[in-house]
Amino acid sequence: MKGYQGRLLRVDLSTRKVQSQDLDGGMLEQYLGGAGVGARLLYDETTTDTDPLGPDNLLIACTGPFTGTAVPSSSRHHMVARSPLTSIFGESNVGGSWAVHLKRAGYDGVAVRGRAETPVYLWIHEGGAEIRDAAPIWGQDSSQSAAWLKAQTADKATCAVIGQAGERQVLIAGVPHVGEIVRAAARTGLGAVMGSKNLKAMVAYGQRDWEIADPEGLRQDVKQLLPHIAKATETFGKYGTSGGIDNYEKVGNFPLENWRRGRWPGAAKISGVVMHDTILSGRKACLHCPIACGRHIKIDEGPWGPLDCEGPEYESLGTLGGECLVEDLGAVCKANQLCNLYGLDTISTGAVIAFAMEAFEKGIITTADTEGVELTWGNAQALVAMVHKIGRREGLGELMGQGSLKMAQALGRNAVEFAIQVKGLEPSAHDPRRFFSQALSYATAARGACHNASWSHPYEIGLSMPEIGIPEPQDPYQVEGKAEFTANLQDLMCALDSLILCRFAQIGKAVNVSNMVRWLSLITGREWDLDQFMRIGQRVFNLKRLYNTRLGISRKDDFLPPRFMTLNRQGPDLTNQLPPLGRLLADYYQYRGWDETGVPSPEKRQELGLGQG
Amino acid sequence: MRISFLGPFAELAGSELELALPGSISLRELIAELAVRFPGFARYAALDSDHGLSAHVCFLRQGRPLKLAERVQDQDQIQVLLPVTGG
Numbered sequence: 066m067k068g069y070q071g072r073l074l075r076v077d078l079s080t081r082k083v084q085s086q087d088l089d090g091g092m093l094e095q096y097l098g099g100a101g102v103g104a105r106l107l108y109d110e111t112t113t114d115t116d117p118l119g120p121d122n123l124l125i126a127c128t129g130p131f132t133g134t135a136v137p138s139s140s141r142h143h144m145v146a147r148s149p150l151t152s153i154f155g156e157s158n159v160g161g162s163w164a165v166h167l168k169r170a171g172y173d174g175v176a177v178r179g180r181a182e183t184p185v186y187l188w189i190h191e192g193g194a195e196i197r198d199a200a201p202i203w204g205q206d207s208s209q210s211a212a213w214l215k216a217q218t219a220d221k222a223t224c225a226v227i228g229q230a231g232e233r234q235v236l237i238a239g240v241p242h243v244g245e246i247v248r249a250a251a252r253t254g255l256g257a258v259m260g261s262k263n264l265k266a267m268v269a270y271g272q273r274d275w276e277i278a279d280p281e282g283l284r285q286d287v288k289q290l291l292p293h294i295a296k297a298t299e300t301f302g303k304y305g306t307s308g309g310i311d312n313y314e315k316v317g318n319f320p321l322e323n324w325r326r327g328r329w330p331g332a333a334k335i336s337g338v339v340m341h342d343t344i345l346s347g348r349k350a351c352l353h354c355p356i357a358c359g360r361h362i363k364i365d366e367g368p369w370g371p372l373d374c375e376g377p378e379y380e381s382l383g384t385l386g387g388e389c390l391v392e393d394l395g396a397v398c399k400a401n402q403l404c405n406l407y408g409l410d411t412i413s414t415g416a417v418i419a420f421a422m423e424a425f426e427k428g429i430i431t432t433a434d435t436e437g438v439e440l441t442w443g444n445a446q447a448l449v450a451m452v453h454k455i456g457r458r459e460g461l462g463e464l465m466g467q468g469s470l471k472m473a474q475a476l477g478r479n480a481v482e483f484a485i486q487v488k489g490l491e492p493s494a495h496d497p498r499r500f501f502s503q504a505l506s507y508a509t510a511a512r513g514a515c516h517n518a519s520w521s522h523p524y525e526i527g528l529s530m531p532e533i534g535i536p537e538p539q540d541p542y543q544v545e546g547k548a549e550f551t552a553n554l555q556d557l558m559c560a561l562d563s564l565i566l567c568r569f570a571q572i573g574k575a576v577n578v579s580n581m582v583r584w585l586s587l588i589t590g591r592e593w594d595l596d597q598f599m600r601i602g603q604r605v606f607n608l609k610r611l612y613n614t615r616l617g618i619s620r621k622d623d624f625l626p627p628r629f630m631t632l633n634r635q636g637p638d639l640t641n642q643l644p645p646l647g648r649l650l651a652d653y654y655q656y657r658g659w660d661e662t663g664v665p666s667p668e669k670r671q672e673l674g675l676g677q678g
Numbered sequence: 679m680r681i682s683f684l685g686p687f688a689e690l691a692g693s694e695l696e697l698a699l700p701g702s703i704s705l706r707e708l709i710a711e712l713a714v715r716f717p718g719f720a721r722y723a724a725l726d727s728d729h730g731l732s733a734h735v736c737f738l739r740q741g742r743p744l745k746l747a748e749r750v751q752d753q754d755q756i757q758v759l760l761p762v763t764g765g
Binding site for chain 1: 738
């Protein structure tokens, strides 16, 4: 099949062996790339005994057939490993330019196992790949490290590089990707996996071409759509992912005070509109992306200056800002930048600080635990201080860096009841009491409380996708049909993550699933139809589920935190409702063809070609 | 009718509008009325090429998305917002 380099880079850090392996064409037809191929490799090549921080864990970074082509918003790859944070399927999807450089270097993906004796980095280029000494940058942050790595390799290279948090195996450490723009594969602790392998960075650069079946047809097709994409995403690009924070606060979707408060005037002070009008110094785009939703901010003076760096995205503002009630935009920008430098997941970091603030309020932790930090709601200084502690694994930061669930279990005294997480992963900044599809998706997503698994709430406000049975936005509180709605969108997102295509291409109905299927045909030279495409998404979603059920995950784990089930946030104009999770899950399992314990049935496995798992 | 313009739309139309309606009108008619009152908002609210709701904006009544043909009344509270925020 065309559209691929056809090679996977295999690296064993224990033996220092680097090999190129031809990718199996049959596997590509079944899984496409990205999340699909990553899930297949992880399922096949790890066991229930694999220690997430041990040498046997497999860290995979995989591109897809769209990567590096004329398809807009496709400069992305998917990282997969067994998560040290949750001990189940770990994954994170990331943009920027690394994926394109990896593919131009001649590889569709890289799979790393083993553990180097001393810190190393991987330099991937057209001539092959080399394991090199990273001792000079061990202990340095992601930005300092990237500058050194580029000087050692290529100025235009992009570095997937951990900061000190990953090195110290902080369980909420991510993998910053530093190129022209900084993006992070932040979720599920993949930075700690790299740290456990003594792998400081994977640096990629190349210019090697590959064959696309109908490049001119693809270019023409995309060209016709570009003006539409530009128009549909104009507002989103102008104000960024956080442009509507005060929208979401007013409609009850924005997380406040560890998810217990209904309304908060501070939201209007940290929105993308305010950022645009005050500290925005430029927009940033992933390679070849017409949307440019990334922010660059500049703060010259004041308590948080100087800052001249990436600005926070919506989820980061929601967790570091809303969940902690910090209304000082400069402080949130500072905390966000520290997360990028240490290599921390902003979502889990903000969420665990909010959890700690509530524990402080309840007297479960005190200033004796925080080394004098008054961990009170809205305390901007405390927010920034705790990011440092987590990044350095210092003091209470040691415990906080293990995520909300493990921290709560260690604290005892019913702290688990207000640790807001599913399967050990803290949710992103969307309230499942506002969108029932979000409730269902948090409960069933492979990696835990993940809104991206379905990216469904926009389809409960303004988007539609008639091709997959969503002719118009669905009522967010409608129970009937919610299972089918959510499952279909989860399948679509798995297919997107295998192509790979950014979710934001759907904004304003700019790109629909018919466009995706047509582009896949033009790239691969094989005729695809909608059913085949959606079946790939369904296969990938079920394979991730099978990875987890093999580890003992079942209905008992498909829960929502008690706060989402029992506390209905109150406030003017809010319409939030408590999600009827039992009914939603029962419908969902039935639609999915899973048994009552949440395991895909033998018939479903057979139907999807997953008979052996 | 109370209409709340959220996010960037507040800059174009003010944060809130009280509108007296004699009876019920369709969302399509309401959008036309708002476009006349707020020219800056009009380009975002204009119907798309398929005569559907603009990709830039959505309208909620009691938290639920409104369709173009749906009728709105004097006692309704409407929120006007961006369809997508977040990443």
